[in-house]
Amino acid sequence: MTISNLQLNSKEEYLSHYQQSVEHPEDFWAGVAEQFVWKKKWDKVLDYDWENARFEWFKGAQLNITENCLDRHLKNRAEQAAIVWEPNDPNAKNRILSYKELHQEVCRFSNVLRDQGIKKGDRICLYMPMIPELAIAQLASARVGAVHSIVFAGFSATAIASRIEDSKCKMLITVNEMYRGAKTINLKSICDEALKAAPSVEKVIVYEHTDAETNIEAGRDLLWKELVNDVSDHAEAESMDAEDLLFILYTSGSTGKPKGMVHHCGGYMIGATYTFLNVFQYKEGDIYWCTADIGWITGHSYIIYGPLAAGATTLMFEGVPTYPDAGRFWEIVEKYKVNQFYTAPTAIRALQKCSLSLVESKDLSSLKTLGTVGEPINEEAWQWYKKYVGHNQCPIVDTWWQTETGGIMISSLAGITDEKATYATLPLPGVQLAIMDQDGHEIKSQEAEGRLAIKFPWPHMARTIYGNHDRYKQVYFSAFEKMYFSGDGALRDKKGFYRITGRVDDVVIVSGHNLGTAPIEDAIDEHENVVETAIVGFPHEIKGNALHAFVILHDDVVASERLVQEIKELVSSTIGPIAKPDKIQFVSGLPKTRSGKIMRRILRKIASNDLSNLGDTSTLLNPEVVEDLINSKV
Numbered sequence: 291m292t293i294s295n296l297q298l299n300s301k302e303e304y305l306s307h308y309q310q311s312v313e314h315p316e317d318f319w320a321g322v323a324e325q326f327v328w329k330k331k332w333d334k335v336l337d338y339d340w341e342n343a344r345f346e347w348f349k350g351a352q353l354n355i356t357e358n359c360l361d362r363h364l365k366n367r368a369e370q371a372a373i374v375w376e377p378n379d380p381n382a383k384n385r386i387l388s389y390k391e392l393h394q395e396v397c398r399f400s401n402v403l404r405d406q407g408i409k410k411g412d413r414i415c416l417y418m419p420m421i422p423e424l425a426i427a428q429l430a431s432a433r434v435g436a437v438h439s440i441v442f443a444g445f446s447a448t449a450i451a452s453r454i455e456d457s458k459c460k461m462l463i464t465v466n467e468m469y470r471g472a473k474t475i476n477l478k479s480i481c482d483e484a485l486k487a488a489p490s491v492e493k494v495i496v497y498e499h500t501d502a503e504t505n506i507e508a509g510r511d512l513l514w515k516e517l518v519n520d521v522s523d524h525a526e527a528e529s530m531d532a533e534d535l536l537f538i539l540y541t542s543g544s545t546g547k548p549k550g551m552v553h554h555c556g557g558y559m560i561g562a563t564y565t566f567l568n569v570f571q572y573k574e575g576d577i578y579w580c581t582a583d584i585g586w587i588t589g590h591s592y593i594i595y596g597p598l599a600a601g602a603t604t605l606m607f608e609g610v611p612t613y614p615d616a617g618r619f620w621e622i623v624e625k626y627k628v629n630q631f632y633t634a635p636t637a638i639r640a641l642q643k644c645s646l647s648l649v650e651s652k653d654l655s656s657l658k659t660l661g662t663v664g665e666p667i668n669e670e671a672w673q674w675y676k677k678y679v680g681h682n683q684c685p686i687v688d689t690w691w692q693t694e695t696g697g698i699m700i701s702s703l704a705g706i707t708d709e710k711a712t713y714a715t716l717p718l719p720g721v722q723l724a725i726m727d728q729d730g731h732e733i734k735s736q737e738a739e740g741r742l743a744i745k746f747p748w749p750h751m752a753r754t755i756y757g758n759h760d761r762y763k764q765v766y767f768s769a770f771e772k773m774y775f776s777g778d779g780a781l782r783d784k785k786g787f788y789r790i791t792g793r794v795d796d797v798v799i800v801s802g803h804n805l806g807t808a809p810i811e812d813a814i815d816e817h818e819n820v821v822e823t824a825i826v827g828f829p830h831e832i833k834g835n836a837l838h839a840f841v842i843l844h845d846d847v848v849a850s851e852r853l854v855q856e857i858k859e860l861v862s863s864t865i866g867p868i869a870k871p872d873k874i875q876f877v878s879g880l881p882k883t884r885s886g887k888i889m890r891r892i893l894r895k896i897a898s899n900d901l902s903n904l905g906d907t908s909t910l911l912n913p914e915v916v917e918d919l920i921n922s923k924v
């Protein structure tokens with residue numbers, strides 16, 4: 291495959307491919323699949339059954355995703371950088387792994403895994419920081435046919451234990467210690483604690499990333515650097531059916547324990563690669579950087595599998611955006627002349643709050659595409675990103691997707707299709723969307739607002755929740771007949787562009803009006819003194835529900851009654867008087883999960899004066915903020 295074989299080059303081409311993907315989805319995806327390396331071609335492109343939520347793509351085909359990500363590039367790209375790694379400490383040495391070197395490292399570690407008894411189908415938990423060894427362990431797991439379950443290295447021992455237990459992982463791979471900004475965190479001791487409650491793990495492999503001493507439990511713990519010494523740098527890639535498991539990734543649900551979303555080898559590979567190439571319009575020789583952590587789906591699909599299968603150079607950053615200062619992202623863009631930059635609105639807003647000189651002092655002229663993902667991006671952040679990072683020269687791709695969808699579903703294609711601030715815009719080829727009303731009927735009019743569903747299967751969709759197919763059926767396929775329900779609200783404008791309005795559990799019905807909280811938050815964020823807003827509903831005697839806004843002000847602004855009135859007026863004039871929050875509370879921070887999502891459950895409890903049981907706040911990035919929220923309650 292050359293990069294351009296899968297890329298759409300014009301709006302017309304997008305439209306015609308989209309049309310074909312709807313009229314003949316199987317032919318369309320088979321055409322995409324032809325560009326990959328298969329050990330054996332498929333018997334059937336698609337088999338599906340909405341009733342039982344069973345979806346199979348390219349059944350009977352045999353492949354190994356690492357042959358697509360590594361081996362096939364050895365002919366033309368052996369010396370090209372596959373992974374460029376920037377360490378946490380800007381003065382420490384970076385690492386650049388060519389495709390040839392990455393292939394060798396992955397083969398060596400594959401041999402280690404096999405030596406330790408890992409076989410096809412075994413589950414391996416990876417709890418590691420953003421270092422090349424994480425990518426190597428992940429790819430080696432895929433090469434030997436094991437199933438990786440990567441747990442973000444910020445989760446607690448309890449969270450790791452429950453994830454290991456849920457999928458009965460046989461092995462755990464970790465490091466002695468990791469860096470996060472100015473701090474070091476002993477991951478091994480967190481693992482030791484977790485393993486007390488996770489007896490399925492037989493072996494632990496520890497990569498010594500720092501000089502800190504490693505606690506070794508004899509008979510269980512092994513050192514990475516010792517194991518890779520005596521192994522060959524050739525390793526056969528296991529033959530996998532397209533429908534064999536590739537990985538499990540846990541995502542939190544609105545209720546209950548985390549869901550182990552399962553992705554399979556064939557369809558996932560095709561989807562991640564096709565969407566990567568088309569959305570970002572990566573070109574030969576470009577340097578692409580996604581700032582996500584590999585512990586999340588964005589890192590799986592758009593740091594590792596998509597870019598590597600496409601033969602791209604992917605940058606991996608160990609640190610945080612604010613260390614040693616809030617100019618670090620821009621420093622890295624300048625240092626490596628990054629061409630495509632993909633981050634989250636939460637990061638943009640945080641950096642927007644800092645001095646402009648941090649961004650203005652860096653040379654960002656290499657940038658060609660800016661991407662955003664993970665939550666609705668507010669207008670102010672979008673405009674700031676466009677102006678100060680992209681110098682009004684770079685298209686912004688606002689990419690809507692989910693852990694469950696495996697790859698980007700709605701987005702503009704950089705420089706090819708039109709963008710619109712705060713809109714994800716159009717579905718990618720192969721994605722058939724529907725907007726559903728309260729009664730479960732599709733709203734067919736061009737302009738529409740409701741619940742976002744998907745009415746035809748796509749290759750990279752998660753196939754099940756590990757060990758709980760009933761829950762998968764119930765969560766995603768019971769809301770609407772013969773459709774996947776995303777859990778998000780969306781509106782469609784007269785051009786057919788989609789805007790995600792937020793989770794539908796964040797929709798509040800006020801006096802019988804359905805109000806998405808995201809557009810109201812957006813409106814408030816437009817105020818020059820406001821950094822970030824979160825809105826939740828609380829019970830109201832007359833209206834049913836009313837809105838409570840938690841608002842973070844810029845550091846130098848003093849809260850006042852006048853500001854409260856200005857904000858209400860702003861909402862009133864942007865959306866309508868109905869959307870005016872009843873309460874506006876100025877706060878120093880919002881409770882966020884480690885992936886940057888606002889934990890609205892806590893805000894709802896505070897807004898409703900229901901402080902008796904705030905639930906588990908231990909997974910918060912900033913648990914200390916909760917007390918401040920309670921104390922500053924209006």
Ligand code: PRX
Nearest residue numbers: 663664665666688689690691692693790793
């Ligand atoms: O609500 C949507 C929001 O993030 C949810 C998926 O979260 P997760 O599975 O953690 O995956 C995040 C990375 C793909 C969605 O249901 N979301 C994601 N992207 C966007 C978004 N909301 C608005 N705009 C987006 N671009």
